[in-house]
Amino acid sequence: MSDRLPTDGTAAAGAVATPPEVRSVSTEDILDALRRGWRDFEEAPFHGLVFGAVYALGGLALAFWAFESGLSYLMYPAIIGFAMLGPFAAVGLYEIARLREKGVRPTWGAILRTLKAQGGAELAWMAFVTLFVFMAWMYAAQLLVAIFFGLDHFSTFGEFLSLIATTGEGWLFFVIGNALGAAALFVVFSLTVISVPLLLDREVDFVTAMLTSLRAVATSPKPMLVWAGIVFAILLVAALPAFLGLPVAIPVLGFATWRLYRKIVAQ
Template sequence: MSERIPIDATHTARDSTGAALIVRPISTDDVYDALRQGWGDFQNAPVYGLVFGAIFALGGIAIAAWAYERGLSYLMYPAIIGFAMIGPFAAVGLYEVSRLKERGERPSWGAIARTLVAQGGAELAWMAFVTLFVFMAWMYAAQMLVAIFFGLRAFSTLTGFLGLVVTTPEGWLFLIVGNLLGAAALFAVFSLTVISVPLLLDREVDFVTAMITSLRAVAASPAPMLIWAGIVFATLFVAALPFFLGLLVAVPVLSFATWRLYRKIVAA
């Protein structure tokens, strides 16, 4: 782990160079502006976007195939929800594309690979561990909810499970409780990572300081950040429905937009 970040007398976090991590409030217009800019960035770098979007889509397909192969088709829905938790880490390569373009440098696979290797052994790895822990806890919680509401019934097909969920009172209650817990877990991960992951790539800070800065950003602009969280999760969920193919475009657009939003929030 890197050296602890110094704190000044006013308790302002600083990076390793001593520069303060100043968090600025944003408006709803900033959110939509970042989204428009993200779409433009994707159009300017479609190859990089499609490659990383394909990697993310293949990960979703792998999780769905694993659940189906093990007879756990009923876990596909919570798996898709939880899969959105690791989205920020799939976007690291695209953040690097944005950073290189900002510096007037031409992105290359070599430069992106060097950044991924360098960050993979640093503070970003600790962030990934935290996120993976929350993802695993969510999957165990989903299995527990199934056991609580449906007992030891066996679900041979996803269709059979969905039929039980939408036609029985316990199924409706399962949906309400499960979706509330899932939304809480997703927003918790979002709050910890929305700014921290691009910050770790951009500035030399430890992962705890990065997470605290991300929480400060959400607290400084709760309504706009809640809207952005809703846009991200709704887009990823809808994009995952057609066999995850929509993620080819959704992931890069949201990733580029997140970098733009980061630049609006954390002063350079």
């Protein structure tokens, strides 16, 4: 029987009972996956750029909403939270990588059929979990701002940055906020780094997928922590210049994550 999810989008009633085998990886495996992800992007740049551009447009829309709503001081927390949604932006990229493994030329029809099939399946539950953490993080960020600076609105984003950089309360806010943001990001990373490609590749439920992802992180904690740091650093640098770097960063990281998934989960 194929490990592939049903193409009609139905839940996998006969899901695999035995959890997937998880292999340990080294830091060199992490770097090798990143190198291979870059080569994969060079070999199939067009589809990757499209998915990356869509993700970047989502970031721009989020930034526009924050400024229009007078919540520009939430831009940095929003960028951190937006990184949590990266694994779902890469679903189409995982399908491209899967098709290329089989020697099949990726087409928009094949990619979109997979995305449609996954839309009503276990992946939707994973998206719900991630969105819940994202919303909890944004509410926590707003609460921190209220605790440290009161409920007054800041007239400009520059005023808010100046307050952080020039006051003791600002520095304390920056440290605590980044620590909480890093914790939230690592929780989402641990739940999704393997689970999202696994749900695309095999007939498993989302709970099994999340547990497999957690086992992968627990089996190779230091290398996976390195990978989490690399992913966040690349996304942050790519997002800072008006999200202009994301059309390249997203496909490279997506293809690299698929390569890493293949190293961790036994066939």
